[in-house]
Amino acid sequence: MSDVAGKTVVLAVTGSIAAYKVVELARRLTQQGAAVEVVMTQSAQEFVTPLTFQALTYRPVITNMFGLEENAAGHVALGERADVVVVAPATAHTIAKLAHGEADDVIGTTVLATRAPVIVAPAMNRYMYANLATQDNLAVLRRRGVHVVDPEEGALASGAVGPGRLAPIERIEAAIRDVLARSESLEGRHVVVTAGPTHEAIDPVRYIANRSSGKFGYAIADAARRAGARVTLISGPTALLPVLGVSFVSVSTAAEMRDAVLATLPDADAVVMAAAVADYRVANPSGQKIKKLGRAVDLRLEENADILSEVGRRRKQGALIIGFKAETGDPIRAAEQLLRDKKPDLVVANDVAVGFGGDQTEIAIVSPDGVERMAPMSKTEAATHLVAIIAARIGR
Ligand SMILES: Cc1cc2nc3c(=O)[nH]c(=O)nc-3n(C[C@H](O)[C@H](O)[C@H](O)COP(=O)(O)O)c2cc1C
Incomplete structure (x- = not known):
């Protein structure tokens, strides 16, 4: 420092x-x-x-x-x-x-x-x-x-x-x-951050979503901008205003999120995947609003593409990939599993009971070198810490 x-x-x-x-x-x-x-x-x-x-x-x-x-x-x-x-x-x-x-x-x-x-x-x-x-x-x-x-x-x-x-x-x-x-640690670097939930349509008015607020991803985008990076923030639907000074890509579904992320890869020095992307989408979303039929309705779900794995395979040489694992139960163990399966450089683990939706978070950073547990802090402070780690790896 x-x-x-x-x-x-x-x-x-x-x-x-x-x-x-x-x-x-x-x-x-x-x-x-x-x-x-x-x-x-x-x-x-x-x-x-x-x-x-x-x-x-x-x-x-x-x-x-x-x-x-x-x-x-x-x-x-x-x-x-x-x-x-x-x-x-x-x-x-x-x-x-x-x-x-x-x-x-x-x-x-x-x-x-x-x-x-x-x-x-x-x-x-x-x-x-x-x-x-x-x-x-x-x-x-x-x-x-x-x-x-x-x-x-x-x-x-x-x-x-x-x-x-x-x-x-x-x-x-x-x-x-x-x-x-x-203020200059990420000068000349392009950092891509994903944030927020995705919406998977059931019909034109209904969708499947999750409780991600997008706050942590937005805070990371802002911290990277303050560190001098060129930042692209790819966001699912949130109640937040776009971050000033950051190039903003608005998406809705997991498929749109995938396309937007892949499009940045040739030029991305770091990809921070903080979005809570739906694992499943509705197999046959209805073109018309589904009427109340007086009986149960089955929704068939099919699996979405795994963006993190694809990003890992198609990244620019030397690009840093950071995955996120929000879990109930044991998020660190789940993050270690993710690290083995999909081979990002780092995984940020957090317990959904603490971090989801609020301003505070309690994260651990899991890498092949081990686990760094961080004290509870605001998402802004955690984002600053994470950006310092990114700068230490890819900064000038
Ligand atoms: C004993 C005392 C303590 C105060 N402490 C605070 C305080 O901790 N935070 C605060 O926002 N205002 C506090 N105030 C009120 C501010 O001093 C007041 O709003 C003032 O107009 C602030 O002006 P400034 O922002 O230009 O310094 C206090 C006032 C008194 C009389």
Whole structure:
């Protein structure tokens, strides 16, 4: 992982009681040789004084865009020279402002003007965090490629317990190192990701599907894009918006998924098969809506082609193939079996009881070298980890 030494880290501090915690983050990054430029909102200064940050970073703290001496464009200069912008702690209010692109303070102008990666670490009361307004705003930011360091469960300042507590400084620091290290690790590589369920028609209005949300695949596509890859996301029907900056192929059935994946193979450096593709399709889907007949109806299913095996055989030389195994029971053993049968390079195993549909996942990465079990984490974080593994194998 790259060092933070010599990098410009813009640390935007907002009006949360957790502001005192990022004093330590500023100190640690400065000690490691980063130029830490602290920006504070008006409310943040109610909790910690600019002097505290100034004394620890050896730099003036920016609190007012109109007081900048720099030059005529001082309000955006910081964003332009940042290697990473970190909003921590991020209040519900600042998250809402960023989601709407508001620019009435230096944090707003900096985030709008920067081309560097942006990290947001929310901290707030659990109900403020759970409120759909906050969740929608975070979803908007994620979709734009902002890296959200999810808050943790735990005792909040109010004494209540719940998600909303600022992630530990170590996790925010790891996210900073991660985005700095990853920003070019897959430059020049083409990563193909499949995501979501497939729909197998029964008749023109009914279909057989599964509970895959597509969230993990979309998070992987986004993480690969942030690592500099050219990304093709081939997605079955989901409720998610396409990932910005990623070439998007929409499919419905397993057969369409197969065709779309095979078409990318001559040019794919990695194929990440996160979609939950139907194993079976209806043998004779009806052209007309099936009427209620007052008796049982039999559906005959026939097996779909196995995309992973075919991809393994037809891959470009040196291309990395990653299969997924979502299972009940023992997903790791099932992943090991998949590895033997279909010979992908890696298999991501997950228990459907944990990962399917939600935002959290608990995966294990199974390869011929062994099994790496990962702690429970958000799909965004797991995707970042997986992309780091891909970059280690095929990156520059
Ligand atoms: C004691 C106290 C603690 C607060 N803690 C938080 C917090 O942890 N998270 C949050 O979103 N807002 C918190 N607020 C409310 C924000 O300070 C308020 O919404 C403010 O307008 C945020 O402005 P800013 O985002 O520009 O910093 C707190 C307010 C008070 C009085």
